Amino acid sequence: MAMKLYGFWRSLASFRVRIALNLKGVAYEETVVDLLAGQQFADGYKGVNPQSVVPALDDGTGAPLFQSLAILEYLDETHPEPPLLPKAPRARARVRGLGMITACDVHPLIVPRIRNYLGNELKLDEPTRLEWIRHWFNEGSRAIESHLANEKDTGRYCHGDQVTMADVCIVSHAAGAKIFECDPAPFPTLHRIVGECFKLDAFARAHPLKQPGAQAAH
Amino acid sequence: MAMKLYGFWRSLASFRVRIALNLKGVAYEETVVDLLAGQQFADGYKGVNPQSVVPALDDGTGAPLFQSLAILEYLDETHPEPPLLPKAPRARARVRGLGMITACDVHPLIVPRIRNYLGNELKLDEPTRLEWIRHWFNEGSRAIESHLANEKDTGRYCHGDQVTMADVCIVSHAAGAKIFECDPAPFPTLHRIVGECFKLDAFARAHPLKQPGAQAAH
Numbered sequence: 001m002a003m004k005l006y007g008f009w010r011s012l013a014s015f016r017v018r019i020a021l022n023l024k025g026v027a028y029e030e031t032v033v034d035l036l037a038g039q040q041f042a043d044g045y046k047g048v049n050p051q052s053v054v055p056a057l058d059d060g061t062g063a064p065l066f067q068s069l070a071i072l073e074y075l076d077e078t079h080p081e082p083p084l085l086p087k088a089p090r091a092r093a094r095v096r097g098l099g100m101i102t103a104c105d106v107h108p109l110i111v112p113r114i115r116n117y118l119g120n121e122l123k124l125d126e127p128t129r130l131e132w133i134r135h136w137f138n139e140g141s142r143a144i145e146s147h148l149a150n151e152k153d154t155g156r157y158c159h160g161d162q163v164t165m166a167d168v169c170i171v172s173h174a175a176g177a178k179i180f181e182c183d184p185a186p187f188p189t190l191h192r193i194v195g196e197c198f199k200l201d202a203f204a205r206a207h208p209l210k211q212p213g214a215q216a217a218h
Numbered sequence: 219m220a221m222k223l224y225g226f227w228r229s230l231a232s233f234r235v236r237i238a239l240n241l242k243g244v245a246y247e248e249t250v251v252d253l254l255a256g257q258q259f260a261d262g263y264k265g266v267n268p269q270s271v272v273p274a275l276d277d278g279t280g281a282p283l284f285q286s287l288a289i290l291e292y293l294d295e296t297h298p299e300p301p302l303l304p305k306a307p308r309a310r311a312r313v314r315g316l317g318m319i320t321a322c323d324v325h326p327l328i329v330p331r332i333r334n335y336l337g338n339e340l341k342l343d344e345p346t347r348l349e350w351i352r353h354w355f356n357e358g359s360r361a362i363e364s365h366l367a368n369e370k371d372t373g374r375y376c377h378g379d380q381v382t383m384a385d386v387c388i389v390s391h392a393a394g395a396k397i398f399e400c401d402p403a404p405f406p407t408l409h410r411i412v413g414e415c416f417k418l419d420a421f422a423r424a425h426p427l428k429q430p431g432a433q434a435a436h
Contacts, residue, residue, distance in 0.1 A: 046364075050360075050361050050364035050365055050368075051319055051323070051361035051364075052361075053323070061308065062308055063312075063369070065308075065311050065315065066315045066319075067314065067315035067318040067319065067322065069314070069318060069322070070311045070312075070314035070315035070318055071311065071315075073310065073311065073314055074307050074308070074310070074311040077307040077310065078307050089292050089295040089296050090279065090280055090283075090292070092291065092292070092295065093283050093288045093289065093291065093292040094281075094288075096285065096287070096288035096291060097283065097284045097285035097288040097289075100285040100287060100288055100322075101269055101284075101285065103322060104285065104287070104318075104321060104322040104326055105269070105271070105326050108322055108323050108326050108327060109326060109327065109332070113357075114327070117350075117353070121349075121353075122340070122342065122346070122350075124340065128340070131339075132335075132340075135335070135339075139331075142268075143268050143269035143270075146264075146268035146269075147268055150268075151281070
């Protein structure tokens with residue numbers, strides 16, 4: 001049975017899970033939870049994920065899995081090939097840390113619920129909201145670039161010449177930064193690696209703009 | 219040689235690492251990076267952690283480790299007893315996911331750099347900033363409570379009767395919520411488990427208010 005991914009075309013966290021499923025060669029069907037229409041707050045979806053966010057992944061063996069990085073680790077443990085983490089603890093820590101710079105410290109700052117709060121509760125105008133979004137994307141890019149440009153473990157990808165969880169995360173980061181028209185120029189190593197990743201079909205066909213719903217919205 | 223933790227008394231992410239080090243029985247010394255004085259932006263500290271955040275952990279075997287959850291995983295891999303994760307992939311996913319609800323989707327929204335941006339850039343007054351902080355703490359508590367109160371895997375702690383990474387994260391969450399005077403009443407399962415954790419010395423002596431610097435600030 002194909003796994004069931006609850007996602008949304010524009011969700012960067014859903015994008016991460018889609019890439020991982022593709023890399024692992026796992027068949028899945030995506031159920032659209034339209035975040036812009038508020039479908040994540042429907043009672044039915046709260047039964048899937050009480051946090052009312054995407055993604056959630058139902059692999060048919062129990063309750064739906066939640067939180068994209070926890071799902072990536074689960075997929076890596078249950079479908080070990082190709083691995084999303086290197087073997088040595090120190091290398092694993094670097095890969096996880098790089099991914100978390102954006103998945104924990106950038107992405108949660110720019111999701112729809114935050115943009116809605118900035119607009120609806122704080123009454124901020126669109127240019128001010130855009131400045132907020134770009135500021136945090138750029139802060140994350142700066143930290144990631146500093147690691148990637150200065151550390152000898154950086155290779156074709158974030159960590160050596162094999163794709164890891166860190167690449168999955170920085171690709172979603174870069175796709176988000178592009179949607180909000182952040183300047184990529186100050187972060188050449190990050191964007192060189194993102195370019196390498198998009199040469200791979202698993203990344204390219206997981207892209208937000210290639211998902212159902214994206215066409216209608218553009 | 220004792221490990222070197224770069225932390226700050228008030229940092230909830232440093233608190234998480236301190237708990238894990240205590241649980242594992244690992245000796246460490248803490249170097250204070252005063253976030254309120256801006257020491258995280260000093261050139262010297264950027265060499266330790268280019269993201270200019272705490273914690274970072276130098277275990278003497280290479281570059282300092284960064285991102286609290288990546289550090290927790292590293293400690294669990296290099297010091298397996300007592301484990302911070304259960305053995306089965308599905309159980310590990312639940313534990314990681316519960317922790318990430320707060321470590322990824324709450325904590326990054328209330329850290330000093332965000333509070334500074336809300337005040338300095340967006341010119342929001344203190345009551346509005348407090349409302350922001352409490353809103354996101356409560357959103358996280360609601361999601362965590364819903365999982366803990368409704369899932370059979372919940373035990374004395376978040377997952378059964380052994381302490382896991384999820385407990386480390388919800389304890390830091392609850393300590394932060396308390397600092398900002400969020401009402402605990404709507405989240406009885408979460409706070410019942412936090413109470414259980416604080417009965418353990420590893421949690422109790424890692425508390426922010428028991429660290430150097432906390433006395434002077436209060």
